[in-house]
Amino acid sequence: MVLTLRRVLITDEIAQQCIDILKRNGIEVVKNTALAKNKGQLLNEIKEFDGLVVRSGTKVSADIINAGSRLQIIGRAGTGVDNIDCEAATRKGVIVMNTPGGNTMSAAEHTCAMMCAMTRHIPQGTESMRAGRWDRKKYMGSELYGKTLAIIGLGRIGREVASRMQSFGMTTIGYDPLVSAEESAEFKIEWMELEKIWPLADYVTVHVPLIPPTKNLISEKVFNIAKKGVRIINVARGGIVDESALLEALNNGQCGGAALDVFLEEPPTNKDLIAHPLCISTPHLGASTVEAQTRVAEEIAQQFVDAAEGKELIGAVNAAALSNALSEASKPWVALGQAMGALASTLVPTVNGDTQLQIITQGSSMKGAGAYLKSAVLMGLLKVQVNNGINLVNAPMFAKDNGVQAKTEHKEGSASQLVVIIQQNGLAPHQLTGHAAGSSAILTEMSGCVFPNGCTLGGNVLVYTGPYSTQTFPTVAAAISQGGSSITSYSGSSEQKGVCYSLVGLESPLQNLDAIKQNVNSVHQVSL
Numbered sequence: 001m002v003l004t005l006r007r008v009l010i011t012d013e014i015a016q017q018c019i020d021i022l023k024r025n026g027i028e029v030v031k032n033t034a035l036a037k038n039k040g041q042l043l044n045e046i047k048e049f050d051g052l053v054v055r056s057g058t059k060v061s062a063d064i065i066n067a068g069s070r071l072q073i074i075g076r077a078g079t080g081v082d083n084i085d086c087e088a089a090t091r092k093g094v095i096v097m098n099t100p101g102g103n104t105m106s107a108a109e110h111t112c113a114m115m116c117a118m119t120r121h122i123p124q125g126t127e128s129m130r131a132g133r134w135d136r137k138k139y140m141g142s143e144l145y146g147k148t149l150a151i152i153g154l155g156r157i158g159r160e161v162a163s164r165m166q167s168f169g170m171t172t173i174g175y176d177p178l179v180s181a182e183e184s185a186e187f188k189i190e191w192m193e194l195e196k197i198w199p200l201a202d203y204v205t206v207h208v209p210l211i212p213p214t215k216n217l218i219s220e221k222v223f224n225i226a227k228k229g230v231r232i233i234n235v236a237r238g239g240i241v242d243e244s245a246l247l248e249a250l251n252n253g254q255c256g257g258a259a260l261d262v263f264l265e266e267p268p269t270n271k272d273l274i275a276h277p278l279c280i281s282t283p284h285l286g287a288s289t290v291e292a293q294t295r296v297a298e299e300i301a302q303q304f305v306d307a308a309e310g311k312e313l314i315g316a317v318n319a320a321a322l323s324n325a326l327s328e329a330s331k332p333w334v335a336l337g338q339a340m341g342a343l344a345s346t347l348v349p350t351v352n353g354d355t356q357l358q359i360i361t362q363g364s365s366m367k368g369a370g371a372y373l374k375s376a377v378l379m380g381l382l383k384v385q386v387n388n389g390i391n392l393v394n395a396p397m398f399a400k401d402n403g404v405q406a407k408t409e410h411k412e413g414s415a416s417q418l419v420v421i422i423q424q425n426g427l428a429p430h431q432l433t434g435h436a437a438g439s440s441a442i443l444t445e446m447s448g449c450v451f452p453n454g455c456t457l458g459g460n461v462l463v464y465t466g467p468y469s470t471q472t473f474p475t476v477a478a479a480i481s482q483g484g485s486s487i488t489s490y491s492g493s494s495e496q497k498g499v500c501y502s503l504v505g506l507e508s509p510l511q512n513l514d515a516i517k518q519n520v521n522s523v524h525q526v527s528l
């Protein structure tokens with residue numbers, strides 16, 4: 001899959017470095033931040049661009065993505081991709097990428113700053129002095145020292161917040177379903193289940209993505225079992241803290257303070273929450289530092305350039321297979337997977353909901369390769385049927401839509417190889433085996449028939465079966481020549497149960513296979 005990035009549209013405020021890097025690499029850039037708030041115009045404009053760069057301000061909905069007839073890549077200069085319909089992008093084969101590490105420090109520092117400011121009433125004190133008051137008694141604070149901070153989400157930002165607040169003398173406890181207690185202990189965070197955390201925490205800070213399990217994570221139920229006066233910090237995403245429950249808890253004293261950088265709707269519509277004397281807030285400023293903005297602008301631009309040059313694909317959130325397809329070591333394996341998928345499609349009457357695939361990686365160097373080779377095999381398998389732009393990004397989704405079941409398995413062993421088994425209900429399974437040699441994809445076995453010298457896969461290939469006969473190849477060769485093509489390679493397999501496979505490389509595809517059909521058991525034409 002080659003990206004052709006000629007024109008890129010930027011619809012949010014991004015540092016100049018992004019534009020400079022893209023332009024230096026011959027990419028035309030249009031920056032129009034007004035489009036973030038004008039969906040109608042964006043729907044119209046997007047048609048003219050190959051790439052789109054946004055921050056959190058532009059809602060990249062399914063209709064915008066589908067209107068982007070030449071759109072190939074969406075870049076998020078930042079972390080959260082919840083403003084991008086990633087499912088719609090994947091379905092259309094559009095890569096979504098972000099720059100997750102670029103603003104970690106800024107977001108962590110903002111979290112800590114808000115925690116301090118909330119605890120010592122700094123915004124309220126500033127406001128009162130601006131109003132000419134000297135309210136020393138009203139703004140009595142408390143110490144962070146000795147208090148317990150619960151960190152929900154122990155990823156990049158959560159860990160940075162932990163180390164900073166530990167230096168204030170806070171005890172850090174936390175939860176993350178993907179981080180073990182042992183790993184968490186390495187960051188001096190005591191891992192606990194959420195139910196245990198709530199009654200212990202003086203402060204709760206959330207650093208999770210907004211996904212269905214984290215929506216309203218901090219709810220009325222949590223406030224009911226939390227320590228009276230618990231303070232809440234949200235520099236992650238609006239919607240993780242239930243804003244109505246928070247307001248209610250601030251009003252009834254169950255919550256002693258809130259520090260919010262992000263909101264369910266931005267700008268926020270819950271004015272009573274923002275106006276509450278115990279709530280301090282900032283307009284989504286977590287990543288708004290010169291350093292973070294420079295980093296994310298440079299990173300997203302460089303990632304676009306590298307992807308366009310086919311060098312590497314960094315930061316793609318919906319294209320694991322494609323990321324691997326650009327690495328030198330994986331490239332021939334991805335090509336092999338696609339070719340074996342296409343050959344597998346010739347072994348069943350039609351690929352449908354009855355089709356089951358088993359993708360087996362063998363050899364220690366292939367451990368973990370199943371995840372991306374599955375996309376490659378599915379792309380090859382479905383390519384013939386799905387005309388509508390199937391690629392390594394959307395192949396698993398098309399497979400799911402078609403009811404194709406695909407399982408991966410890894411087996412240890414000294415030799416590295418890929419095995420694809422295709423089966424349909426009531427029919428015998430067929431197995432294909434292959435490996436990569438240098439930059440070539442080699443098929444060694446097809447349905448029990450062995451290619452003694454291996455068959456190098458690629459290009460337009462005619463696959464025919466029949467009993468071994470010295471007569472068959474000359475008649476097929478004559479038909480190819482009459483059909484206006486010529487032969488570039490030939491591989492014949494051993495005979496198994498009276499059948500052998502022949503793979504004939506063609507200079508150009510044939511329009512009609514009728515002349516060949518008369519002389520063989522079966523014939524298919526595939527592009528590998």
Ligand SMILES: NC(=O)c1ccc[n+]([C@@H]2O[C@H](COP(=O)([O-])OP(=O)(O)OC[C@H]3O[C@@H](n4cnc5c(N)ncnc54)[C@H](O)[C@@H]3O)[C@@H](O)[C@H]2O)c1
Pocket residue numbers: 079080081100103104107152153154155156157158175176177178179207208209210213214235236237261262284285286287288
């Ligand atoms: N306010 C800002 O300007 C700003 C800046 C940067 C990032 N963010 C946001 O901060 C959040 C965290 O960013 P990050 O870079 O640390 O992400 P990350 O991916 O490094 O960490 C997120 C962690 O949350 C964990 N998690 C997922 N589901 C969970 C659940 N149900 N309970 C507990 N933990 C769960 C994940 O396992 C992961 O470890 C994201 O929502 C991001 O969009 C906001």
Ligand SMILES: O=C(O)[C@H](O)COP(=O)(O)O
Pocket residue numbers: 055056057077078079080081103284285286287288
């Ligand atoms: O997820 C992120 O990276 C932050 O929320 C920053 O968003 P922003 O780029 O719109 O400031």
